[in-house]
Amino acid sequence: xxxxxxxxxxxxxxxxxxxxxxxxxxxxxxxxxxxxxxxxxxxxxxxxxxxxxxxxxxxxxxxxxxxxxxxxxxxxxxxxxxxxxxxxxxxxxxxxxxxxxxxxxxxxxxxxxxxxxxxxxxxxxxxxxxxxxxxxxxxxxxxxxxxxxxxxxxxxxxxxxxxxxxxxxxxxxxxxxxxxxxxxxxxxxxxxxxxxxxxxxxxxxxxxxxxxxxxxxxxxxxxxxxxxxxxxxxxxxxxxxxxxxxxxxxxxxxxxxxxxxxxxxxxxxxxxxxxxxxxxxxxxxxxxxxxxxxxx
Amino acid sequence: xxxxxxxxxxxxxxxxxxxxxxxxxxxxxxxxxxxxxxxxxxxxxxxxxxxxxxxxxxxxxxxxxxxxxxxxxxxxxxxxxxxxxxxxxxxxxxxxxxxxxxxxxxxxxxxxxxxxxxxxxxxxxxxxxxxxxxxxxxxxxxxxxxxxxxxxxxxxxxxxxxxxxxxxxxxxxxxxxxxxxxxxxxxxxxxxxxxxxxxxxxxxxxxxxxxxxxxxxxxxxxxxxxxxxxxxxxxxxxxxxxxxxxxxxxxxxxxxxxxxxxxxxxxxxxxxxxxxxxxxxxxxxxxxxxxxxxxxxxxxxxxxxxxxxxxxxxxxxxxxxxxxxxxxxxxxxxxxxxxxxxxxxxxxxxxxxxxxxxxxxxxxxxxxxxxxxxxxxxxxxxxxxxxxxxxxxxxxxxxxxxxxxxxxxxxxxxxxxx
Numbered sequence: 001x002x003x004x005x006x007x008x009x010x011x012x013x014x015x016x017x018x019x020x021x022x023x024x025x026x027x028x029x030x031x032x033x034x035x036x037x038x039x040x041x042x043x044x045x046x047x048x049x050x051x052x053x054x055x056x057x058x059x060x061x062x063x064x065x066x067x068x069x070x071x072x073x074x075x076x077x078x079x080x081x082x083x084x085x086x087x088x089x090x091x092x093x094x095x096x097x098x099x100x101x102x103x104x105x106x107x108x109x110x111x112x113x114x115x116x117x118x119x120x121x122x123x124x125x126x127x128x129x130x131x132x133x134x135x136x137x138x139x140x141x142x143x144x145x146x147x148x149x150x151x152x153x154x155x156x157x158x159x160x161x162x163x164x165x166x167x168x169x170x171x172x173x174x175x176x177x178x179x180x181x182x183x184x185x186x187x188x189x190x191x192x193x194x195x196x197x198x199x200x201x202x203x204x205x206x207x208x209x210x211x212x213x214x215x216x217x218x219x220x221x222x223x224x225x226x227x228x229x230x231x232x233x234x235x236x237x238x239x240x241x242x243x244x245x246x247x248x249x250x251x252x253x254x255x256x257x258x259x260x261x262x263x264x265x266x267x268x269x270x271x272x273x274x275x276x277x278x279x280x281x282x283x284x285x286x287x288x289x290x291x292x293x294x295x296x
Numbered sequence: 297x298x299x300x301x302x303x304x305x306x307x308x309x310x311x312x313x314x315x316x317x318x319x320x321x322x323x324x325x326x327x328x329x330x331x332x333x334x335x336x337x338x339x340x341x342x343x344x345x346x347x348x349x350x351x352x353x354x355x356x357x358x359x360x361x362x363x364x365x366x367x368x369x370x371x372x373x374x375x376x377x378x379x380x381x382x383x384x385x386x387x388x389x390x391x392x393x394x395x396x397x398x399x400x401x402x403x404x405x406x407x408x409x410x411x412x413x414x415x416x417x418x419x420x421x422x423x424x425x426x427x428x429x430x431x432x433x434x435x436x437x438x439x440x441x442x443x444x445x446x447x448x449x450x451x452x453x454x455x456x457x458x459x460x461x462x463x464x465x466x467x468x469x470x471x472x473x474x475x476x477x478x479x480x481x482x483x484x485x486x487x488x489x490x491x492x493x494x495x496x497x498x499x500x501x502x503x504x505x506x507x508x509x510x511x512x513x514x515x516x517x518x519x520x521x522x523x524x525x526x527x528x529x530x531x532x533x534x535x536x537x538x539x540x541x542x543x544x545x546x547x548x549x550x551x552x553x554x555x556x557x558x559x560x561x562x563x564x565x566x567x568x569x570x571x572x573x574x575x576x577x578x579x580x581x582x583x584x585x586x587x588x589x590x591x592x593x594x595x596x597x598x599x600x601x602x603x604x605x606x607x608x609x610x611x612x613x614x615x616x617x618x619x620x621x622x623x624x625x626x627x628x629x630x631x632x633x634x635x636x637x638x639x640x641x642x643x644x645x646x647x648x649x650x651x652x653x654x655x656x657x658x659x660x661x662x663x664x665x666x667x668x669x670x671x672x673x674x675x676x677x678x679x680x681x682x683x684x685x686x687x688x689x690x691x692x693x694x695x696x697x698x699x700x701x702x703x704x705x706x707x708x709x710x711x712x713x714x
Binding site for chain 1: 382400404489542682686690
């Protein structure tokens with residue numbers, strides 16, 4: 001049956017508002033940001049000369065930027081590792097239906113719901129040198145000396161921020177994986193048990209194989225969020241001490257809103273985007289290779 | 297029914313027109329006022345400008361102007377100034393942080409205020425503060441809310457430790473070490489704050505007679521971290537920090553509370569702490585003040601900060617702006633407006649500055665100076681120096697290494713404007 005003109009353009013009209021919003025609030029700022037990276041532009045300057053790729057050449061030789069990239073890498077990898085480990089562990093724990101698990105399920109999302117700024121402030125207070133409960137607990141149990149402070153050096157400051165971010169991030173993994181586990185076909189589990197599979201084999205060949213799609217999607221999303229994370233680090237450490245916890249997002253924010261050098265900030269953000277995109281492509285390729293290997 | 301409604305609507309319209317006509321014919325038309333848009337920090341408005349009815353007082357003296365204050369949070373002051381200029385929506389009067397003025401001058405964001413300065417009696421102002429706002433022979437800002445640091449100390453605890461009130465930087469260090477052994481912190485502040493290396497513990501560098509950088513006889517900016525005084529200062533700072541809390545994230549409120557609670561022996565003290573910290577002392581007599589300690593060269597340097605009034609280069613009402621500045625900078629008004637200290641020393645005769653708590657500040661600000669010459673790369677210089685400074689204080693590098701790294705990096709930055 002031949003469609004009328006109205007019927008054929010109706011779908012496009014229905015999605016048009018969403019595309020307009022994406023264009024105005026996403027595409028235009030991204031393109032403008034890319035354009036700014038080819039100029040020498042500061043809010044505090046009167047001129048805006050075109051400099052081509054000079055900004056990129058300058059940034060590629062900028063030690064501060066590459067140190068921030070490496071810190072962002074450490075921050076992202078360590079966060080992901082612990083969020084996956086704890087998140088998957090909690091998901092299986094909830095799936096085991098122990099006594100009280102139904103009660104716990106209601107509270108598991110609380111860290112995820114709290115705004116990350118609030119999480120940062122709470123952890124800062126709990127890790128306060130004089131009055132923090134975590135610091136007090138560590139000192140009382142003699143695991144650290146009496147002058148211990150989470151924010152006394154770069155490594156410990158990073159550890160503190162990672163602790164806060166992992167606490168906030170793991171419920172996402174828990175919820176997604178637990179939801180997937182609830183749909184696992186029981187006949188597969190029973191068949192594996194009948195075949196004599198031990199718990200490790202059950203986990204690797206049955207459960208992990210079943211949840212891998214959801215797990216990859218969660219890792220993918222969490223990677224993007226963690227790579228771009230700003231608020232927790234800003235609130236807890238402000239990138240210090242001595243810039244030892246300054247990640248890419250903090251460096252870009254500082255360049256844009258403390259130094260008002262918009263072209264430098266734009267260039268850094270384009271480079272950060274390119275790095276993230278490259279990692280995502282590699283990750284997706286590896287994930288599809290893994291899936292094909294498992295299917296064989 | 298329809299006819300009845302129509303008649304009712306027409307009648308209502310006629311009555312409205314009648315009343316409007318009456319209002320326009322009867323009352324005398326007030327003279328048209330021109331608006332003066334003023335951008336101020338929210339705290340200044342909340343603590344001084346609002347409660348002291350500055351708007352009403354000015355408009356009574358200058359009925360032809362209507363003041364319109366816009367309050368901005370501290371960390372948005374610079375961004376708001378720049379963005380309003382870029383969008384052609386300049387404020388008439390701008391409250392400018394002293395460290396941001398050179399950036400605004402370089403970006404043509406502020407206009408010269410020479411004619412306002414000409415009406416003021418500058419001999420009552422700090423010469424260093426006034427000259428710092430002069431660029432290319434013109435004044436671009438007028439200090440109205442400067443501040444400086446003095447030394448506050450817990451005299452009861454220091455006496456218990458067996459010491460006299462500190463007079464020199466050596467005294468400060470001796471008290472610091474003795475107090476730390478007894479469980480007290482020498483001073484307290486957050487190392488992660490950029491201003492820590494220049495205004496807080498960093499402000500004591502002025503006691504060694506040097507600044508982070510200065511202007512030489514050729515007008516070039518020269519970093520002073522390659523001097524023996526700088527290395528000597530860094531040794532002192534490293535030893536002091538060993539007696540301080542190592543929480544780099546420590547915020548000012550917590551540090552000041554600890555001081556009031558008797559956990560911290562000494563503190564760099566600013567005018568705003570008189571209201572916020574003194575009431576927290578269980579016994580007010582425990583807290584005493586002194587000028588900044590004398591350094592090895594016999595200098596007691598005090599880091600000055602604070603705010604200036606400027607006029608936007610694209611101001612819609614520059615005459616109104618100048619009228620407001622001329623009025624607001626009178627000594628009797630300054631005390632009602634400034635949050636830190638008044639820039640005009642005659643203002644100390646008026647409330648709230650005519651009380652003993654401000655005597656020490658009055659003496660100190662006469663000798664205070666900005667910790668560095670004001671330049672357009674000031675913020676970047678602070679961030680650049682704060683890295684080796686923090687690494688030295690944390691014991692990762694020696695004072696010599698910190699000065700070497702700091703000199704190289706800061707001078708490289710200064711050479712971009714030399």
